[in-house]
Amino acid sequence: MHGPLQMFIRSLHPFLKKTSNVCLSTQRRRALSNGSFVRQLFEQTTSTYTYIIADGKSREAFIIDPVITTVARDMQIIKQLGLTLRYAINTHVHADHITGSGRLKTLLPECRSVISKCSGGKADIYIEHGDEIEIGEKNDKNQRLVLECRSTPGHTNGCMTFVWHKGASVFTGDCLLIRGCGRTDFQQGSADKIYTSIYEHIYTLPDHFIVYPGHDYTGQTSSTVAEEKQFNSRLLKSREDFVKFMKELKLSYPLQIDKALPANLVCGLVDP
Numbered sequence: 001m002h003g004p005l006q007m008f009i010r011s012l013h014p015f016l017k018k019t020s021n022v023c024l025s026t027q028r029r030r031a032l033s034n035g036s037f038v039r040q041l042f043e044q045t046t047s048t049y050t051y052i053i054a055d056g057k058s059r060e061a062f063i064i065d066p067v068i069t070t071v072a073r074d075m076q077i078i079k080q081l082g083l084t085l086r087y088a089i090n091t092h093v094h095a096d097h098i099t100g101s102g103r104l105k106t107l108l109p110e111c112r113s114v115i116s117k118c119s120g121g122k123a124d125i126y127i128e129h130g131d132e133i134e135i136g137e138k139n140d141k142n143q144r145l146v147l148e149c150r151s152t153p154g155h156t157n158g159c160m161t162f163v164w165h166k167g168a169s170v171f172t173g174d175c176l177l178i179r180g181c182g183r184t185d186f187q188q189g190s191a192d193k194i195y196t197s198i199y200e201h202i203y204t205l206p207d208h209f210i211v212y213p214g215h216d217y218t219g220q221t222s223s224t225v226a227e228e229k230q231f232n233s234r235l236l237k238s239r240e241d242f243v244k245f246m247k248e249l250k251l252s253y254p255l256q257i258d259k260a261l262p263a264n265l266v267c268g269l270v271d272p
């Protein structure tokens, strides 16, 4: 490529660079036209993502996978944004960090904890595949802000994935990670089950849905269903090869597992 066309494309470069930075920051706080939004928050010690999803009109909110050591930060954001936290949801009984849901409940009496019925964990509300959790006021189509609960076992038996259809987003916990997936070597883990969960309950969502994982260990924030289908090398394997790969993964146990597991069975109501 020569001449004026090449010069024109070069002149666009700083603009394109700027645009991609804007995209990154909007991924951290994506707002819909009605003001509803998702805010992604990070806990550094265990590389855990917490999500606040809020209804723009009523300012009611969910929090997904809060961590006990970052409750003060989460409380500040909730206060600054004028949110009323209705539900603190755990995608599963975590093994690497203590959940912040119990502490949030003591600070915010209107907040109720939520976990899967078959997780073994204690909470105010127990959910199952197909349930819906709602917040906010009805819009002109008589709809509130709804999270659909999908049972996605494999990392643990009680793992849930939450789909916010209106926000074209899916919160996958430790089932599907960006270019990876949750380990399956303890807590009733099953490589066979996680493979089914991802193919049947996440990859069947529309390609443009944004994937918000429970962790990332490589500095990534979010992905899409299409991207994961194309580039997640673990899941591109046949079921048989995937099961073999997961068996040979040999990760070391999470550092906080001995205190995290018992604490999380009682909603994390133990000091870190």
Ligand SMILES: N[C@@H](CCC(=O)N[C@@H](CSS)C(=O)NCC(=O)O)C(=O)O
Pocket (backbone or CB within 6 Å): 045, 046, 094, 095, 096, 155, 174, 180, 181, 182, 183, 184, 215, 217, 251, 252, 253, 254, 255, 256
């Ligand atoms: N080093 C971390 C634990 C890392 C880890 O085991 N992560 C889990 C999710 S938390 S139980 C996992 O599923 N990882 C998948 C992978 O492929 O890395 C710590 O000590 O906390």
